[in-house]
Amino acid sequence: MNSLYTAAHNRCRGIFFLHGAGFASWVPHIPLVQQRLALSHENLGLALLAAAVGVVAAMPLAARCSNRFGSNTVVKFSGVLFFPALVIPLFMASLPTLAIALFVMGFCAAMMDIAMNANGVSLERARDKSILSGLHGFWSLGGFCGAGFATLWFTLPLSKSLHLPISAIILLAAHWYLQRGLLSDLVKPADRHKDIAHQTIQTGNQAIPNGERPIFWLLLPFGICAFVGQFGEGVITDWVTVLMIETHDSTASIAAAGFALYSAAMAITRLSGDWLVMRLGRPPVLIASCGLATTGYLIIALSPHYLLSWLGCFITGTGLAVILPLLISTAAASTGKSGGTVVATIAATGYTALMAGPPVIGAVAERYGLINAFLLTSGFLSLIIPVYLTSMRQRLKTVRNS
Incomplete structure (x- = not known):
């Protein structure tokens, strides 16, 4: 069982890394999209706000889907949508279509983000040790590597428009490999401690069960x-x-x-x-x-x-x-x-x-x-x-x- 948890932990690290790399791969293209569509700062801000709205809209659905189907399943399918969604804004021809594309990107990104964090919580419970901060560290490393790869690509005599599609293909392939080894939420840790759901929260001098x-x-x-x-x-x-x-x-x-x-x-x-x-x-x-x-x-x-x-x-x-x-x-x-x-x-x-x-x-x-x-x-x-x-x-x- 320990080897199962260790393997799942490494796969989860990889998923966090890929999510961070995906975001960092998109960011350098924001000014390029702005120039191509001749957007003002205000209009660009409105388009980016659509991505934020997509993020907020996805959160309740991501929670329900993770609880019902398992966070590993939601990571799988949301990642399949997220990485291709990174490329779509590059091909939009107007502000409204760009805003729609960014809404979709934000929605897919949040679905994957919520699910991979929920999977990290399940893994943390199963391993009975703190791991979530390290997972977020791998997200930061992914962002650093994604931005570094974009910087290197942009300094070479290569087409900037090819960078994001190629990056998305690489990230998608890696995601498809890594997600297969994520821990299922149905796998329970050994019963070494009393179920946390029956623990109490001390409020003043009164102990109140969590469930109440x-x-x-x-x-x-x-x-x-x-x-x-x-x-x-x-x-x-x-x-x-x-x-x-x-x-x-x-x-x-x-x-x-x-x-x-x-x-x-x-x-x-x-x-x-x-x-x-x-x-x-x-x-x-x-x-x-x-x-x-x-x-x-x-x-x-x-x-x-x-x-x-x-x-x-x-x-x-x-x-x-x-x-x-x-x-x-x-x-x-x-x-x-x-x-x-x-x-x-x-x-x-x-x-x-x-x-x-x-x-x-x-x-x-x-x-x-x-x-x-x-x-x-x-x-x-x-x-x-x-x-x-x-x-x-x-x-x-x-x-x-x-």
Whole structure:
């Protein structure tokens, strides 16, 4: 049985890697599509918003399908749709058709994302050890490799329009091979511990069985923290290069290097996040992550030189890296709910924050300046600590780390 779990774990890592590589392969083509269709920034934003709408629309369906048919089955079929969907926007001839294509891409991407995270939750329960942060680390590695391959392709005398179709074919073939070895949700771990569904949640002086509390209230504090953390990710992704160029007169390459350091820190920390959770426990890791993310944003906002901004980017990436996978893992373990339900609920709040963060901060920056907007984000990230202290402290302590 251990060999089955190990093989399934490796296949799941591969699926996360391919999903990240797929997204990174599409991103370099966004300005090319914008140029080909002569879209303004506003119209391009509307088209990209269609992808975000597709993501949100897919979440409840992904949860229901994963719970009913098995997350491994949903990963299989959503991946078959997702990788070809990456190519479709390249051939759209107008803004409306581009928006439809991006809606489909976002929908398929979210179906696969929810299902592969639900499969990771099932595998984590079966292995009785923390693995979700490492899986997200492989997603980051996939993104790095996908972007690197695109950069290499674009520097060679090759047709840019061929890059994404060829990448999609490679990713699809790899996906078809890897998905066959994913763990079925029907495979149950050895009964080494009492079923988590019968555990209780300590609320004040009263112990309330998980099954007697509505799922909304069980997952609300995790969703709030996911919203805060993903808000921070969205802001730094879209605005940190702009801030460095505006405040330090940095070149585009210097600003890009800061974001690269942030991305590298995310990947490194996620790959080591499971070890940190098993060694230190979930509460210290969550509190430290919040503190690092808050501090990193402060450094970025207040630094007098781009070198300090680079340091802030690295610290922020280290802090934000494990918040989402830790929340998904802990919520699934402490509530006893199905992986699809937990992932979809928490991911919905996270994706909402990713969409809301950049425009909200843009509006704040327009009125009060980008530095103040980053300071505001730093303070917002610190809200994770009071949410943890008031509603999550006991649950994080009682969930096993091994």
